[in-house]
Amino acid sequence: MELALDQPAPLLKRLSWFDWLFAAIVAAGGLFALSRFGEYMDLYEKAILLAAIPSLAVAGWFWKPFRPLFLVVGAISLFAVSQYGGNLARMEEAFFLKYLISSQAAIMWMCALFGLATLAYWGGLLARSEFTMKTGSTLTWVAVAMGFSGLMVRWYESYLVGADVGHIPVSNLYEVFVLFCLITAMMYLYYEARYQTRQMGAFVLLVISAAVGFILWYTFDRGAHEIQPLVPALKSWWMKLHVPANFIGYGAFSIAAMLGVAYLLAARGILASRLPRLEVIDDVMYKAIAIGFAFFTIATILGAMWAAEAWGGYWSWDPKETWALIVWLNYAAWLHIRLVKGLRGAMLAWWAVVGLFVTVFAFIGVNMFLSGLHSYGTL
């Protein structure tokens, strides 16, 4: 037997022409935005835009399906912008905007598609039909594309509402719930491809469907989807960093909790033959909590730095801050138990499930029940 001991090709050589094309498009888009709108941005916003170029390019190189997603979302968004032509009233006149890609239409499509995807995943899981589950994946992908397009278009629409009203759509509970659905779905899709298993989708899509239910209630009952101008405290470039980082954390913790449920069921023999092996579920659960914890750490630090600039102190023991710390310590303890003590199994799965309740309370409960500096989204 001959040992194949070839050195691996360095990263840059492993990139295909499409990778380079993708990076070039990202860079061109970013630089175009900078040249066209740079005069309206402050230094930090320019820095964020420039840093976004390599980040997105690397994201595409690292996770290949990100490239077509990015291009499709970009194309839909640009098409929507061209349909608007600077006139907000076109939302209810132009066919595509009215039924498909105005922000609200796109987000409602996202909601519908996530609902269908949930059904498909469960149908596939119960019927052991790989094809049905594959349909679930596709629906999830389309939902993500629609949702991101919706947010992009909403961003544009906010500027049409008023030049001083325009802002990135991560400023209220409605917008971040959409973001939550999208980030959770994307992270799940990554693990799905990575582990070559679709069965976990049935569980992850449940938590997304719950969020979709909230979005629908929030829209139809409370009219929360209205684009509102930012309160002075939120008018800061920090928002562009703090909020998305936080939602990577929340999304990842939610995935982990749903996998915890799957683990506990499978460990009791329920659906066990249909779900992946326990070790796989356990491993994905760890991976989700690890990435969630890392981003939640960053988000909390960014939040503290923003607080130092907006509220006059990096830590005020505001309810949101206190609960963020509780969430952080909770998952820090989870990781310690696993990495240092080497514990595995049902106990950590239970802990991940309970962790979701702590996270949900930090996310929504604090806004609902506790008043503080951080009360931007009320129910």
Added chain:
Amino acid sequence: MNTAPHSFGKSLFELLSSMRFAISLLSILAVASIVGTVLKQAEPYNAPNFVREMKSFREHVSEQSLNAFKHRHEAATTQPPAALAASAQRYLEGQGYKVKNLPREDGVLLAAKAGSWNRLGYLLAHSAIVMICIGGLMDGNLVFKVQQLLGYKKIETRDIPQSQVPAISRLTPSNPSFRGSVQIPEGSSADVAFLNVADGYLVQDLPFTVALKQFRIEHYTTGQPKSFESDIELFDRSGKKIREATIAVNHPLIHDGIAIYQASFADGGTRLTLRGWNLFAPTAASFPIEGTVFQSATLTSGAGDYTLEFIDFRPFNIENMGGEIAASGDAMSVLGGSPVSDNRHLRNVGPSFQYKLRDSRGQAREFSNYMLPLELEGRWYMMSGVRASPNESFRYMRMPLDADGKIDSFMRLRGVLLNAGLRPEIAARFARQALPKDAWGTEIEGKLTSSAAQVLALFAEGGFQALGGFIETKVPEAEREKAAGTYLRILELAAFEALQVAQRQDGLPAPKPDDATGWLVRDTLNSMSDMFVYGAPIYLQLMQYDEVKASGLQLTRSPGKNVVYFGSLLLTLGVFFMLYVRERRVWLRIKPGHARALDTLVKQTATP
């Protein structure tokens, strides 16, 4: 009262929303982490071992112990040992390993390791937490707590002017860390900040003086606030100007290690020019008053002595006028409606001011009066809100405007209706108007006149309330409804006559008998009826104002901030190293001769 049993949901809600629960949870987690650290001591995780472990290639590993590993693989190859070792080393290095080539009596041992940063991450993350705690302590009020414990400092709880606060409750400008606030009216300055501590406060002397030139609020077209900005100037202790800056929310000024934030705003003592109306005087005379927000005045009027305490002034009030919003297109309503909000129902209804009227017994009611009239149901009114305590909402008395857009007609009519001397004339005029000419001078006219006079007198005593009370005591139940209708009709018609009298008295033309006059009379009667529960005999109308705003600044000195930030950076790096750098070791034992190359054990200490 019906007391429902405490439901589980409600108890859970109360538990979750209590800060005590949050803190208990934190403490439990903190104790858990301490336990975690204690447990870890059993393993070779102390710092010196740690670094040694990072550097070590574990070159003295024996073949026996390698054989014991689970991840173990053997292969035979035809390549000579030296060449095989060299290509294996290249391969491993290409995979990011550091490799040591160790000759053995029979062949070679390649000891390789990768990902030692994992251990570095562990060190970084944990020392970062210590660092963040130290930074936090530096910014805490530990020094003050110690001083307080030793009796050097004391919290001030009295409400006294800042300059009279004794030294024991003052902190010097050299105080290393503080977080205080101060409110400065436009055109004034401050050289202290107030620190809220427990149930009192401390005065922090500042190394400079902050002067507020101007405070500005900008608004979106929809009326929501867009920005709060203060133009401030800093002067040193000798009065020399050091710098000038504009601060806004999210844009503090940092001077000499002290950060100055835009935190809040309030009225800074707006001067008000008012017109006072005696609501129960039989004439429509008004009197002028001057006032300043946050100050009080004594009102000596025919209605008695009152202390007038001006509480607040608001230059604008965005109110939801609740107009009907046209239903949007079909598709949009399926989607929950357009996300472009329709703010047409929001309207700025202009300035308002708030005051308390305290009578000689110390009883006070709070009032909120709008400067501009408000349109309700197509007619215009001056609004005055009243409440007995701050946790109630305002109840509004609405006074109708006349064709000139003034409340003077209302006041005149009100005066005449309260004037007992004019009552016979009004009653007589009413009777004449109500009866056909051939009934004039008859007994019916006399009866009608006297009942009109009675209705007017009752109304002047206590509004509709008094009329109702009268009917309840005098009229049998079966006829009450009919009687009430008649009385109201008499009252309205008599009031119309009263208006004629009022206009004539002031040398004004007679009112036109049109709809507008009809509404004026009806609204006046409603408003007068409300006067009896208004709780004050005086209505204050805002004529002019000279606004002075005040800006609430927060001043902080936090020397630990950079320590905390550096700690945070280390923490982030540490977390990523710990979670994403895997520590791996590979040993390759290459033996010549008997086709037996020993490959791999991958010990993954840090792999989950």
